[in-house]
Structure formats: C-alpha cells, structure tokens
Amino acid sequence: MCLGIPMRVIARDGFVARCSARGIERDVSLFLLQHEPIDIGDHVVVHVGYAIQKIDPVAAAQAWELYDQMLAADAQDAGARNA
Amino acid sequence: MNAAAQARDWLARIAAIAPARPIRVMNVCGGHERSISMAGLRGVLPDWITLIPGPGCPVCVCPEEDVHAAIGLARRPGTIVVAFGDMLRVPTNGPRAQPRSLQEARAAGADVRPVASPAEAVRIAHENPRQELVFFAAGFETTSAPVAAMIAQGLPANMSVLLSARRTWPAVAMLLGADTPGFDALVAPGHVAAVMGSEEWRFVAERHGLPCAVAGFEPASLLAALHAVISQHISGRPALENCYEGVVTRGGNPTARALLDGVFETVDAPWRGIGTIPASGFAIRPELARLDARARFDIAADPARTRAGQMPPGCDCARVVLGRIAPDQCTLFGRACTPRTPVGPCMVSDEGACRIWWSAGTRRRRADAAD
Numbered sequence: 001m002c003l004g005i006p007m008r009v010i011a012r013d014g015f016v017a018r019c020s021a022r023g024i025e026r027d028v029s030l031f032l033l034q035h036e037p038i039d040i041g042d043h044v045v046v047h048v049g050y051a052i053q054k055i056d057p058v059a060a061a062q063a064w065e066l067y068d069q070m071l072a073a074d075a076q077d078a079g080a081r082n083a
Numbered sequence: 084m085n086a087a088a089q090a091r092d093w094l095a096r097i098a099a100i101a102p103a104r105p106i107r108v109m110n111v112c113g114g115h116e117r118s119i120s121m122a123g124l125r126g127v128l129p130d131w132i133t134l135i136p137g138p139g140c141p142v143c144v145c146p147e148e149d150v151h152a153a154i155g156l157a158r159r160p161g162t163i164v165v166a167f168g169d170m171l172r173v174p175t176n177g178p179r180a181q182p183r184s185l186q187e188a189r190a191a192g193a194d195v196r197p198v199a200s201p202a203e204a205v206r207i208a209h210e211n212p213r214q215e216l217v218f219f220a221a222g223f224e225t226t227s228a229p230v231a232a233m234i235a236q237g238l239p240a241n242m243s244v245l246l247s248a249r250r251t252w253p254a255v256a257m258l259l260g261a262d263t264p265g266f267d268a269l270v271a272p273g274h275v276a277a278v279m280g281s282e283e284w285r286f287v288a289e290r291h292g293l294p295c296a297v298a299g300f301e302p303a304s305l306l307a308a309l310h311a312v313i314s315q316h317i318s319g320r321p322a323l324e325n326c327y328e329g330v331v332t333r334g335g336n337p338t339a340r341a342l343l344d345g346v347f348e349t350v351d352a353p354w355r356g357i358g359t360i361p362a363s364g365f366a367i368r369p370e371l372a373r374l375d376a377r378a379r380f381d382i383a384a385d386p387a388r389t390r391a392g393q394m395p396p397g398c399d400c401a402r403v404v405l406g407r408i409a410p411d412q413c414t415l416f417g418r419a420c421t422p423r424t425p426v427g428p429c430m431v432s433d434e435g436a437c438r439i440w441w442s443a444g445t446r447r448r449r450a451d452a453a454d
Contacts, residue, residue, distance in 0.1 A: 003114040049200030050229035053277045059329040
C-alpha cells in the first residue's frame with residue numbers, strides 16, 4: 001500500500017493534474033506538492049491519487065521496469081486464484 | 084548501465100564479500116518484500132545474508148477492534164463504509180453468526196465499498212448526501228499524508244474518517260529496544276522516507292548502533308542498500324545511507340509533514356496481536372472531532388467479546404509481522420491459510436509477508452531454515 005507509481009504530468013488545472021503512465025490517464029492531486037513547481041512533462045510519484053514526490057525521468061523509467069514485472073505477476077496470481 | 088546490469092553489478096560486489104559472521108537484514112515495507120520475492124533475491128544472494136520481512140504491512144497490524152468497529156458502523160442503517168480494498172477481507176474474532184469481516188457484512192446487506200483513493204471516498208459521500216459515509220483509513224505515513232490532505236481540503240458534511248494510521252519507525256524502535264531484536268541491519272522504507280525524510284531513520288545507526296540504508300523498490304536500489312549495510316556491518320561503522328536518491332531527501336515532503344502535524348496528533352497506538360507501541364499512531368486532532376468517526380458515532384468496546392485485539396485463533400501473523408518467524412514457519416501457511424481462504428491478515432493484504440511468499444512461491448533457504 002506504501003508503493004507509489006511514477007506518472008508524467010500532461011495537463012494541470014490548479015491542484016489537479018492529468019497524469020499518464022503506460023497509456024493510462026488519471027486525475028492526480030498536487031495538494032501535497034505545494035512547495036514545488038510542477039510543470040507539464042514533469043514526473044511525480046503517485047500514491048492513492050496524490051502526488052507525494054517529484055522525481056526525475058530516469059528514476060521514473062527504472063521504477064516502471066519493476067512495476068511491469070509486478071503487474072505481470074499480479075495478473076498471473078489473479079489468474080491462478082480464479083482458475 | 085541499465086537497471087538489470089546495475090543489479091548484477093551490485094550482486095557481484097556483494098558476492099565478493101567474505102564476512103566473518105552472517106548478517107540478518109530486516110525490511111519494514113511490503114513493497115520491498117514484494118520486490119525481493121519477485122526478483123528471487125534470496126535465491127541469488129550468498130547464504131550468509133538472511134533477509135527478514137518485518138512490520139511492513141499496515142493492514143496486518145490494523146487493530147482488530149477497529150475492523151470490528153467498521154463492521155458495526157457498516158451495519159448501522161443509512162451508513163456507507165468505504166475502505167482500501169485489502170481491508171474488506173481482514174477477519175475479526177466474532178461469533179460465527181455475525182459478520183466477521185467487512186466483506187461478510189456486505190454479503191449480509193451492509194453498504195461496504197472498496198476505494199482506491201481518498202478522492203473516491205469523497206465522491207461517494209457527495210453522491211449519497213442522505214447517508215453517512217465513513218472512510219475506514221488504515222495505512223502508514225505514505226497513505227496517512229494523502230488522508231490528512233483530504234481532510235485539510237474539506238469533507239462533505241455527511242462524511243467522517245475512522246482512522247487507523249500508524250507510524251513505521253516507532254515499531255522498529257520497539258523491536259530494537261527488545262533484548263534480542265532479531266536482526267543486525269535495517270533497510271528503511273523508500274516511500275515512507277519520501278514523505279517523512281531519511282533523517283527519521285538515523286536513530287537506528289546512532290542510538291542502536293545498527294547499519295541502516297533507505298532503499299527504493301527496484302532490485303538495483305535494494306541491492307545497493309544491502310551492500311551499504313553489509314559494508315557498515317563489516318567495518319563496524321553503522322551509519323544512515325540513502326540509496327534512493329532522486330526520490331528521498333533528508334527532510335522528506337515538507338507540505339505532507341506540515342499537513343500530518345496540522346490534522347493529526349501523535350498517540351500511543353495498538354498494533355494487532357502485538358500491543359501498544361508508544362507514539363506509533365496518528366489520531367485526528369480534537370478540534371476536528373466532527374470529522375472523526377470515533378467522536379461522531381458511539382463506538383464502544385464490547386466487554387463480552389473474547390480475543391478482542393488479537394490475531395485469529397491459531398494464527399501466527401503477529402510473530403510474522405515482528406520478523407520473529409518466517410511466513411512458512413506458521414503451521415497454517417499454505418495449508419489452512421492461503422490467499423483464497425486467509426486465516427490471518429498477513430495472507431490477506433498484498434503487503435502481507437505471507438501473501439507475498441505464497442504468491443512468489445518463497446520458502447526459507449536450507450541455510451536459514453537450520454537457524
């Protein structure tokens with residue numbers, strides 16, 4: 001539950017940012033990053049709908065290598081349980 | 084160098100070390116344990132390193148009484164209870180005739196809904212203005228900060244929060260205060276530290292003399308942190324190292340910390356099956372009591388309830404959470420207790436060590452099992 005997912009900001013309206021990762025888009029709150037300038041194209045770590053930290057694109061890409069594996073494992077796990 | 088090459092490099096550097104004595108490294112984050120298990124790190128690391136999953140699952144330690152209270156609120160007419168998905172299946176110790184989990188309460192007709200975010204809880208409250216909405220929110224600091232932000236941004240009049248928020252480091256401090264902590268070094272949780280700052284973990288090295296490194300979730304970051312604590316262990320110079328730079332800073336997220344301070348107060352708090360740990364919980368400040376489900380509704384402990392606060396009968400989740408035993412040392416593991424028919428919370432949650440080990444097919448190595 002304490003795992004955040006890196007996403008890229010593609011639009012912003014006040015504290016609400018439209019963010020994208022792996023083709024999925026979500027509205028994300030920037031309320032917890034009021035101390036940081038967040039621009040379109042920036043990467044943020046998103047946890048339960050809130051951006052908790054701004055990160056560089058390299059860190060975001062590395063994290064996604066791992067999450068792709070996790071999602072594949074989750075799909076397998078769910079498949080095994082529903083079988 | 085790509086991430087896989089970095090991981091191989093760290094692995095080779097660790098393999099080249101020949102320490103005089105073995106080392107037991109605890110992690111306190113379900114996300115770390117998932118990465119370790121999925122990458123199969125236990126199988127490729129030298130046998131003088133034992134990786135121990137510790138208190139890293141907020142759902143697992145959420146007080147049994149709080150789940151019981153949430154079930155009670157869900158059964159109240161005109162009330163909707165929402166919670167992060169994992170919480171719905173967590174079992175309590177009630178009589179068989181009554182719902183013993185939120186999921187069972189829902190099957191019996193209560194309005195219980197899983198949510199993935201505070202925003203979703205607020206939306207459901209707005210959509211149902213004639214009903215009371217209770218957001219049952221369990222989590223460590225990473226989740227507590229968004230919950231604090233949600234409260235600070237304002238809740239609909241029909242909404243309140245049943246908070247079961249816990250702080251991670253006091254549980255580690257409790258373990259380190261014991262006669263036999265059971266580990267020699269700590270890998271500190273990356274996203275808790277992203278919010279709270281790496282400095283929160285300095286006490287591990289400076290007060291208790293144990294090596295400590297903050298890690299991210301990629302194998303390369305975890306292996307870098309393992310290399311850091313092993314090197315400290317060998318040199319006899321414990322320190323705090325940050326192996327998750329770019330995400331974790333010394334002071335963390337200042338807005339999140341200010342919101343946590345403004346909305347919550349720090350309290351002594353019970354951990355399921357473990358007992359009360361000093362300063363380990365967040366509670367909603369008294370001036371915000373109207374948003375606190377504990378103040379808004381009559382949530383009285385039922386003195387007739389036996390095993391209140393305990394893990395389910397026969398379940399060894401409490402010792403698993405504390406790292407005293409490995410998941411596969413519980414006699415129920417993989418037999419009476421599987422993700423399909425979980426007996427204890429550690430088999431329910433995605434962050435629970437039992438669930439992670441079962442899903443990844445993890446077992447103790449022969450070297451560790453002989454301990």
